[in-house]
Amino acid sequence: xxxxxxxxxxxxxxxNFVLSRFLGICPFLGVSRKTDTALGMGMAVIFVMGVASxxxxxxxxxxxxxxxxxxxxxxxxxxxxxxxxxxxxxxxKFSPSLxxxxxxxxxxxxxxxxxxxxxxxxVTELATTNILYAFINGVASGVGFTIAILILAGIREKMExxxxxxxxxxxxxxxxxxxxxAMGFAAFGGLSF
Amino acid sequence: xxxxxxxxLEPLTSGIIKDNATFRLVLGTCPxxxxxxxxLNGLYMGLATTFVLVCSNAIISLLRKIIPRKVRIPCYIxxxxxxxxxxxxxxxxxLPAIYDVMGLFLSLIVVNCxxxxxxxxFSSLNPVLPSVMDGIGIGLGFTMSxxxxxxxxxxxxxxxxxxxxxxxxxxxKMTVFILPAGGFMVFGIMMxxxxxxxxxxxxxxxxxxxxxxxxxxxxxxxxxxxxEQAKREASMGGDK
Numbered sequence: 001x002x003x004x005x006x007x008x009x010x011x012x013x014x015x016n017f018v019l020s021r022f023l024g025i026c027p028f029l030g031v032s033r034k035t036d037t038a039l040g041m042g043m044a045v046i047f048v049m050g051v052a053s054x055x056x057x058x059x060x061x062x063x064x065x066x067x068x069x070x071x072x073x074x075x076x077x078x079x080x081x082x083x084x085x086x087x088x089x090x091x092x093k094f095s096p097s098l099x100x101x102x103x104x105x106x107x108x109x110x111x112x113x114x115x116x117x118x119x120x121x122x123v124t125e126l127a128t129t130n131i132l133y134a135f136i137n138g139v140a141s142g143v144g145f146t147i148a149i150l151i152l153a154g155i156r157e158k159m160e161x162x163x164x165x166x167x168x169x170x171x172x173x174x175x176x177x178x179x180x181x182a183m184g185f186a187a188f189g190g191l192s193f
Numbered sequence: 194x195x196x197x198x199x200x201x202l203e204p205l206t207s208g209i210i211k212d213n214a215t216f217r218l219v220l221g222t223c224p225x226x227x228x229x230x231x232x233l234n235g236l237y238m239g240l241a242t243t244f245v246l247v248c249s250n251a252i253i254s255l256l257r258k259i260i261p262r263k264v265r266i267p268c269y270i271x272x273x274x275x276x277x278x279x280x281x282x283x284x285x286x287x288l289p290a291i292y293d294v295m296g297l298f299l300s301l302i303v304v305n306c307x308x309x310x311x312x313x314x315f316s317s318l319n320p321v322l323p324s325v326m327d328g329i330g331i332g333l334g335f336t337m338s339x340x341x342x343x344x345x346x347x348x349x350x351x352x353x354x355x356x357x358x359x360x361x362x363x364x365x366k367m368t369v370f371i372l373p374a375g376g377f378m379v380f381g382i383m384m385x386x387x388x389x390x391x392x393x394x395x396x397x398x399x400x401x402x403x404x405x406x407x408x409x410x411x412x413x414x415x416x417x418x419x420x421e422q423a424k425r426e427a428s429m430g431g432d433k
Binding site: 019020021022023024025026029070071072073074077078081082110112113116117120121124125167168171172173174175176178179180182183185186 | 219220222223226227266267270271274275277278281282296297300301303304305306369372373374375376377378380381382384385388389
């Protein structure tokens with residue numbers, strides 16, 4: 001149990017996916033204009049990362065048993081792409097309200113490197129010994145992503161009203177804001193274990 | 194942004210400066226921020242991506258009439274994943290030190306949005322040669338900006354230049370620049386500087402071309418300019 005708590009804190013704060021591992025920067029910058037859409041994206045990412053972690057972890061056991069680990073990248077990305085399609089179809093059929101909430105964000109997640117990142121990390125760096133830990137790590141990483149994108153979206157909404165130099169409008173000022181958030185999150189590094 | 198080209202060399206040059214992947218199109222931001230802790234890492238990452246981009250562009254352009262539109266994205270991803278696995282294996286064998294530093298991000302070349310964006314907007318519409326040129330152009334532009342960012346961060350954060358120690362920087366180096374926070378900051382500020390410098394140069398070139406274009410092709414405008422010139426000279430003469 002203590003290990004689970006450490007895993008969650010580590011994934012959300014200490015090694016935040018966006019702000020310290022630099023995974024999933026594209027949606028972080030692209031879909032953070034409004035807090036509503038940011039939240040929608042975040043929820044979709046949490047969902048897909050959780051499911052993808054479990055499936056890729058199980059598949060990796062098969063790959064290792066067959067001695068073809070070098071196919072990891074290809075297999076994982078294909079599985080994730082198919083998984084997202086499947087999830088979209090299922091959610092559309094069984095929960096139209098959730099579908100309308102996640103809507104356009106589901107297909108966008110295919111090229112979100114955070115999903116593939118967590119899948120690979122589960123089987124290499126983290127060396128989680130248990131499929132449950134892989135699932136928890138996936139969900140917690142998704143939560144970390146959601147927190148980061150929500151903070152940035154909140155700042156960007158306020159920034160609409162601010163007087164920004166012409167050249168800094170758009171991406172540059174967003175990046176500077178992200179830098180300041182990252183500095184804040186760097187303080188969690190003190191928690192590292 | 195879907196484009197078809199006639200001139201083979203045009204995509205090569207436009208990919209480096211005008212459509213620079215990092216600073217103009219803002220694609221592939223994850224590796225841009227993650228591996229640019231030193232100039233050398235940026236260079237290697239850029240070259241690895243360039244290799245994958247050129248190969249996948251060529252293959253996708255060859256298959257552009259065979260791949261059905263509905264399943265094109267999985268097909269593109271499969272082609273890209275194949276080449277990125279090749280790069281990963283080659284790097285692990287021949288450049289183990291670099292492989293250790295980049296680790297995860299070499300596998301993540303697959304989900305670098307540059308590759309899918311170029312497949313979708315360029316190589317699926319154009320013949321092989323322009324597609325390869327586009328791959329080289331965009332790839333070199335990406336390599337250039339990654340190396341540049343790596344150099345700036347390395348210089349400010351570690352006081353070194355391509356791994357060589359810069360003496361006077363050792364006392365005033367700011368470690369924050371090789372930490373994640375500095376990555377975002379340097380990226381934002383370099384984007385502004387890039388657009389400032391390149392934008393000014395492009396404006397000058399555009400103005401120059403525009404003026405000469407009219408002078409050559411539009412006799413009426415030329416005549417009007419001549420007339421104004423004559424009037425100005427006449428008035429100056431009058432002052433005397």
